[in-house]
Amino acid sequence: MITVNGIHVTFGRGTPLEKHALRGVDLTIPEGQFVTVIGSNGAGKSTFLGALAGDVIAETGSIAIDGVDVTRWATPKRASLVARVFQDPMVGSCTALTIEENMALAAARGRRRGLGFALRGDRRRHFRDRIAELGLGLENRLHDRMGLLSGGQRQAVSLLMATLAGSKILLLDEHTAALDPGTAEFVLGLTRRIVEENRLTTLMVTHSMRQALDYGDRTVMLHEGRIVLDVSGEQRAGLDVPHLLALFAKQRGGEDITDDSLLIG
Amino acid sequence: MSEIAFFGAVEIGLVYALVALGVYLSFRVLDFPDLTVDGSFPLGAAVCATLLVAGVNPWIASLVAALAGSLAGLVTATLNVRFKILHLLASILTMIALFSVNLRVMGRPNVALLMQDTVLTPFYGLGLADHVVRPLVVLVVVVAVVLLLARFLNSEFGLAMRATGVNARMARAQGVETDFHTYTGMALSNGLCALAGALFAQTNGFADVTTGIGTIVVGLAAVIVGETVLPARAMLWALVGCVVGSILYRLAVQVALSADAIGLQASDLNLVTAVLVAVALILPRMRLKAASKKREAAR
Numbered sequence: 065m066i067t068v069n070g071i072h073v074t075f076g077r078g079t080p081l082e083k084h085a086l087r088g089v090d091l092t093i094p095e096g097q098f099v100t101v102i103g104s105n106g107a108g109k110s111t112f113l114g115a116l117a118g119d120v121i122a123e124t125g126s127i128a129i130d131g132v133d134v135t136r137w138a139t140p141k142r143a144s145l146v147a148r149v150f151q152d153p154m155v156g157s158c159t160a161l162t163i164e165e166n167m168a169l170a171a172a173r174g175r176r177r178g179l180g181f182a183l184r185g186d187r188r189r190h191f192r193d194r195i196a197e198l199g200l201g202l203e204n205r206l207h208d209r210m211g212l213l214s215g216g217q218r219q220a221v222s223l224l225m226a227t228l229a230g231s232k233i234l235l236l237d238e239h240t241a242a243l244d245p246g247t248a249e250f251v252l253g254l255t256r257r258i259v260e261e262n263r264l265t266t267l268m269v270t271h272s273m274r275q276a277l278d279y280g281d282r283t284v285m286l287h288e289g290r291i292v293l294d295v296s297g298e299q300r301a302g303l304d305v306p307h308l309l310a311l312f313a314k315q316r317g318g319e320d321i322t323d324d325s326l327l328i329g
Numbered sequence: 330m331s332e333i334a335f336f337g338a339v340e341i342g343l344v345y346a347l348v349a350l351g352v353y354l355s356f357r358v359l360d361f362p363d364l365t366v367d368g369s370f371p372l373g374a375a376v377c378a379t380l381l382v383a384g385v386n387p388w389i390a391s392l393v394a395a396l397a398g399s400l401a402g403l404v405t406a407t408l409n410v411r412f413k414i415l416h417l418l419a420s421i422l423t424m425i426a427l428f429s430v431n432l433r434v435m436g437r438p439n440v441a442l443l444m445q446d447t448v449l450t451p452f453y454g455l456g457l458a459d460h461v462v463r464p465l466v467v468l469v470v471v472v473a474v475v476l477l478l479a480r481f482l483n484s485e486f487g488l489a490m491r492a493t494g495v496n497a498r499m500a501r502a503q504g505v506e507t508d509f510h511t512y513t514g515m516a517l518s519n520g521l522c523a524l525a526g527a528l529f530a531q532t533n534g535f536a537d538v539t540t541g542i543g544t545i546v547v548g549l550a551a552v553i554v555g556e557t558v559l560p561a562r563a564m565l566w567a568l569v570g571c572v573v574g575s576i577l578y579r580l581a582v583q584v585a586l587s588a589d590a591i592g593l594q595a596s597d598l599n600l601v602t603a604v605l606v607a608v609a610l611i612l613p614r615m616r617l618k619a620a621s622k623k624r625e626a627a628r
Contacts, residue, residue, distance in 0.1 A: 117502065143504030156502075158495040161488075162562075168485070169492050173504040177485040209562075 066093040066116070066233055066265060071125030073111055073289075085111040087289035088125070098259055098266045098280035102273060107286040109269045113237050116267065118142040130232045144174030147226035147264075151238040153218035159211030163202065163221060166210050167191045170225035194224060198254070216247035220254055227262050234259065236268040240275075252279060273305045285312060330587050333460050338583040340464040340532060342576035345547055346471050347525035349555065349571040350478060352548035354518040357567075358482070359511060360494040364420040364545050365405045368427025369398040369519040371541035373526025375431045378440040378536035387448040391527040398523020401427060402515035410508045424541075431538045439537040440530075447531035463532050470528065471572055474521065479565040490514050522548075543599050546606055551575035553609040581605070 073086040085108045093099055103109045114120040116127065118139035126135045129145045150156035157166050168182040168191075188206070196203040198220050202213075210218060219239055226234055236255065240248035256279060259266050270276050276283050283300055285293035285308075293311055295303060303311075330338075348366060355363035373394040380390035401423055408419035432438065452462050481487045492500040493510040500507050522544065530536040555574025561567050585601055586593050593601065 139501040140504050140506045143502060148502050150499075150502075155496070155498055158492050158499060160495045161491065165488060165491075168488060169500070169503050169505070172485050172489070175504075177489050177505070179481070179484045179486055181483055182485045182488040183483070 065095045065130050066091070066267075067126075067128040068092070068116075069126045071115055071122035071127065073108075073115060073120055073122055085289055086115065086122070089286075089289070089291055091284065091291060091294075093265055093267070093282075095265055096263050097282060098264075098268070099282045099284055100276040100280040101267060101269045101284050101286060102271075102276045103286035108289040109286050110237060111289075112286065113235050113267065113269055116233070117146050117148055117235055145232040146235060147173070147229070147231040147233070148235045149219065149222045149226055149237070149239040151241050153215045153222065153242065156222045156239075157210045157218055157225075159209065161210060162207050163195070163210055163213070164188060164191050164206040166221070167195070167206075167225055167228060171228040173229040174231070175229065194228070195221065198224060214247075216243050216251060219243065219247075219251050223251070223254055223258055227258055227264075232265060234264040234266045236266065238269050238271055241271055255279070273308050277303055277305065277308065283308075287312075330583060334583055334587060335580075336460045336464055338579040339576055340460070340467060342551075342579035343464055343467040343471050343572070344525050344528050344532060345551060345579070346572040346575040347474060347521050347528070348544055348548040349551035349575045350474060350568060351518040351521035351525070352545065353552050353568065353571050354478075354514055354521070356549065357552065358491055358494050359514045359518075361409075361416050361511065361515065362420070363402075363405060363515065363518065364417065365401055365423045365427075365515075365519055366522040366548060367541045367544045368424040368431070369401045369522045369541075370526040370529070370544040371431050371536070371538055372401055372427050372434070373398050373523025374530035374536035374540060375434040375440070375526075375538070376523070377527035378442055378530045379434055379436075381442055381445040381447065381531075382440060387446055387450070387531065391448060391524060391531075394527035395520045395524040398526070399516040399520035401523070402517070402519030403512060405519075406512045406515035410511050427541075428538060431541075435536065435538070438539075439535055442530060442534045442536070448528075449531060467528055467532065470524075474524075475565070475568045475572060479568050482564045482568075486510075543602060546599075546602050547578070548575075550578050550602060550606045550609065553606065554578050557609065557612075578605070 068089055068091040070088045070090055071086055072084070072088060075083045075085055089112060101109050101112065111120055115122050118134070118137055118141070122135060126133060128134065132145070134142055134145065148156070158169070164183055168187065171187070192203045192206060195206070200217055200220060202217065202221065210221070213221065222239070240251050243251060252275065255268070266280070268280060277300070282294070282296035284291055348370060351366060355361045376397045377390045377394040380393060381387060405420045405423040408414045408422060409416045414422070449463060449466050452466055453459060455462070457465070482491065489500065489505040490510040490513065492503070492505055493507045497507045526540070529540065551574040552571055553574065554577050555570030555572070558577065559566060559570035559573055561570060582598065582601060585591060586595060586598070
């Protein structure tokens with residue numbers, strides 16, 4: 065359960081580059097819902113996700129996760145409630161560490177890290193079992209550095225890492241944008257499976273309207289720092305990409321969509 | 330090289346192995362280029378020598394010296410983490426300040442340890458030559474530090490520290506308090522360098538404010554030599570590499586200085602060190618270039 069109340073975020077206040085990235089976003093997401101977030105470049109999607117994760121602290125408004133007010137919490141503190149997968153596989157994992165070390169890091173998310181060995185026999189076995197579920201043959205490569213994996217493999221492992229420790233919400237920031245179409249398809253299928261198995265409250269930012277409608281239970285569109293569209297249930301089931309575009313244009317008072325990337329996919 | 334010169338080189342190599350381990354922690358693990366060591370090494374020597382002259386137990390004096398070094402590391406970390414001063418500059422500020430601090434600690438530019446008991450005193454009477462006893466005692470300390478450090482870096486806490494250096498953003502997203510790990514790592518790193526300074530004072534019989542000059546380069550040289558001769562990913566072996574690198578570096582310097590044909594003298598040490606480090610940094614690049622040229626030629 066996520067409750068967002070009227071959050072505002074401004075970057076570079078008082079400079080020529082001042083950017084009012086979020087202008088009063090309200091959103092309530094019930095437990096277990098899978099929400100897809102779309103919007104053109106600069107609409108505030110990534111800022112919104114950053115605000116939920118703690119990378120960006122909202123100036124006004126409040127954010128509560130599972131009834132706990134986390135508005136002022138920094139990223140490491142919020143990590144006990146929030147699991148994330150980043151757009152760039154290089155950002156989301158430690159390329160210089162081994163796969164099992166990355167998994168050990170993720171498994172301790174939200175827990176105090178003590179002086180016990182990070183990789184004990186039972187934990188290694190657990191990691192091996194979990195990574196075997198991916199069906200990528202990575203269970204024999206646990207000692208390899210993360211940097212040796214392909215982008216798709218790394219995103220798959222990142223998704224798995226997000227589930228190693230308990231969390232209230234899962235944030236996916238265009239996590240398939242850097243992948244080729246076939247690999248993106250595989251990672252999205254894996255995403256769906258993992259979200260369903262763990263019944264995670266999920267926010268997935270995507271650049272593709274197709275993905276936004278095909279995955280999840282609800283779609284939210286951001287434009288210029290505000291939520292301009294929020295569809296779910298039957299209304300959403302009947303939607304297709306052209307409908308969504310028309311709805312979006314109507315919301316914007318007949319303004320045409322100029323961002324081609326929104327139409328692709 | 331005479332036997333005494335050989336053991337002397339090994340001894341000084343082992344003392345500086347502690348510096349190398351500290352530099353490995355800051356440069357490699359935390360990715361924090363830290364020049365504080367040029368100040369924390371003589372700080373360790375100054376604190377230890379002053380306490381020894383005052384009649385304090387040598388082991389306690391060494392421990393207090395290490396703690397003083399940790400404090401210096403914390404100052405640098407605070408300047409960087411809390412006040413956002415660029416890491417290099419933050420460490421230079423601390424280093425410069427420490428020069429004055431060291432003079433204050435000793436009350437004069439150098440302190441001689443002639444009749445004082447040191448950690449080595451109990452071992453001199455055991456029948457081995459003095460120039461063998463010194464490296465042996467330091468070796469025991471170094472081995473203990475390597476084992477403890479490897480154990481630490483393989484713990485959950487240590488793994489989080491390594492992640493802080495590799496990818497701070499990801500570490501924070503996994504709940505790692507990266508600031509706290511930077512403080513801890515910097516304290517540990519400079520504590521080791523100060524411990525090296527304390528052992529240096531006790532094995533050489535003096536502490537001098539100028540002994541710190543170039544410590545960072547020597548430490549870095551040891552780390553680089555170690556990585557070249559012992560390229561390992563397992564934590565323990567990477568640390569052993571630092572120690573081996575430090576000893577090899579000292580032996581190489583000894584050979585260079587004792588070969589009369591080259592005509593080098595002791596005062597050329599810093600020049601030789603700088604050239605060695607530069608070559609060690611340039612070589613891997615040249616090797617990569619040569620390899621890619623070879624591939625091109627094969628096509």
